[in-house]
Amino acid sequence: MRGDPRSHGLWEGSAPPAPETGSLAGDVAADVAIVGGGYTGLSAALHLAEGGASVALLEAVEVGFGGSGRNVGLVNAGLWIMPDAVPELLGPVHGERLLRELGDAPGLVFDTVERHGIACEAVRAGTLHCAVGASGLAEVTERARQWRARGAPVALLDAGAAAGAVGTSAYAGALLDRRAGTVQPLAYARGLAGAALRAGARLFTGSPVTAAEDEGAVWRLRTAAGSVAAPRVIVATDAYGAGHGPAGSPWPGVRAEQVHLPYFNLATAPLSSNLARSILPGREGVWDTREVLSSFRFDAAGRLVFGSVGALRGTGRTVHRAWARRALARLFPQLAGVGFQHEWYGAIGMTADAVPRFHRLARGVVGFSGYNGRGIAPGTAFGRCLARLCLGEIGEADLPLPVTDLAPVRFRAAKEVWYEAGAQVVHAVGARG
Structure with a gap:
């Protein structure tokens, strides 16, 4: 996207076209305005429109531009941390409620794919x-x-x-x-967008929000060429709310409470049928227990997608590519000499305790954030939660997370440099011998 083949790589090349959208021009009104066109915002738009609300979604770049279009495509249940740690952090009520919500979330993804006929290579194999x-x-x-x-x-x-x-x-x-499985992540985001449009939501791309003004009865979200007036606002920008799009966010605290962890993926050409049968015959998605973890899965065409922590820029491109060739050959000797045809990377937003957040950012302004690399299923589920909240079907006390204040991470910039450099050090020496 935006002329950068390393932003979305294979996913941009193999996803169905995005539904036709345009930038906002003029002033419009809605029951709910949504900022961000990733899984959370799109799921919220779909469920709000299906619930009879008028919706206007503003996306700074394109549908799925952020983490929703760059991740490996694992539809996981739960969180990075152990299940028992969740009620210890959140208390028994919210803790077990969150575990139920996220345990059921992959089912919601696959049910949504089936219900709306979303072509996203969905495989519910675990x-x-x-x-x-x-x-x-x-x-x-x-x-x-x-x-x-x-x-x-x-x-x-x-x-x-x-x-x-x-x-x-x-x-x-x-x-x-x-419970889990895989999807083509950008295709899933585009499919959600198409479903939301068919349900009656209005989606505006290339429309970064430049200001948010409280006019009393409504919020007015301004873009370069128009505005949306709505009494309720959902902020669904997560890790890409500032610093990645063409403009910053009126709510920079959402980004400030997350440390960016870079993550890259490389994809082979489609493997021969003999080679493909020798790896992951059940077509599950994989991630491992290393601190600098690896993940891999197949796409529908038989390409093996292999990824790990790191950014494909500067010296990282050479280091991570070389490590990936060594690591893949060590895991699967039959793939020695098989190269990669696609490469891309992005950022994962990590919170201090690896648990997402629910914020009341201002009067009538709410959002979930901090997915810690688990965006597909939680984003879909949390988007539905926000829709139900705005429709009045549930209250804040019924949500799977308590209301918390924004809390900026100390030494965030230094930590992000450390993660990127540390991944290079690990991969420079890893999988040798």
């Missing part, structure tokens, strides 16, 4: 959280125990079963989560 070494096995074993205690359909695979499921003996075991 995900495999693969254990690296004894410590990794202990982690997935405990994670499985905690999810099973809540009735989740997860299975713990020993080393032999994991080798059969993944196609490599590199892992000490794996946690299979049958």
Whole structure:
């Protein structure tokens, strides 16, 4: 997008075209204004329109421009942290409520895809959280125990079963989560946009919000060529609310409370049928327990998408590409010599405790943020929650997260430099020998 092949890579090349939209010109009114055209904003727009509300969504660049169009496409349940840690952080009511919401969220994604006929290569085959070494096995074993205690359909695979499921003996075991799966992430975002438009929502792209003015009865969101007046506003910008689009956000605190963790993906050409059958025969998506983790999955054409922490810029391009070739060949020796045809990267917004936030940013202005690399399912579910809140179907006390104040991260810029540089150091020496 915007002439940068490393922004969305394979996903831009293989997604169906985005629905036709244009920039805002003139002044319009709506029941709810939404800022941000990612999963949260689009899900909110769809559910609001289906609930009978008039909706105007303002996206600074294009639908799916931020993390929604760049991620690996794993539709995971839950959070990065262990299930038992969630009620410890949020209390038993919100903690268990959030776990239920996010445990059911992949189902909402796949039901939405089916209900609206979204062409996004959806595969509900589960995900495999693969254990690296004894410590990794202990982690997935405990994670499985905690999810099973809540009735989740997860299975713990020993080393032999994991080798059969993944196609490599590199892992000490794996946690299979049958709730989960994969999608083509940009195609899913574009499909949500099309569904929202058909339901009656108005979507304006190339329309960054330059100011938000409280006029008493309504908020007026101004763009370069128009404005939206609405009594309720949903801020769905998350990690891309400032610093990535052509303009900053009227709510910069949403970005300031998140540390950007860079993440890249590389994709092979479509593999031969023999090679493709030897890896992930069940077509699950994979992520591992390393601190600097790796992830991989197939797309519908048989390309293997392989990613990890890091940014494909400066020296990072050479370091991460070389590591990826070594790491892939170590996992799957049959792929030695197979190159990559696509590459792209983006930023994950990380909160201090790896838990999302719900904010009341001003009178009538609300939003969820801080997805910590779990945007597809939570974004879809939280968008529906925000729609129900604005429709009056639920109150703030019924949401899966409590209201919290914005809290800027200390030394954020330094931490972001450290993450990017640290990933290069790890990958410079990793997967050798």
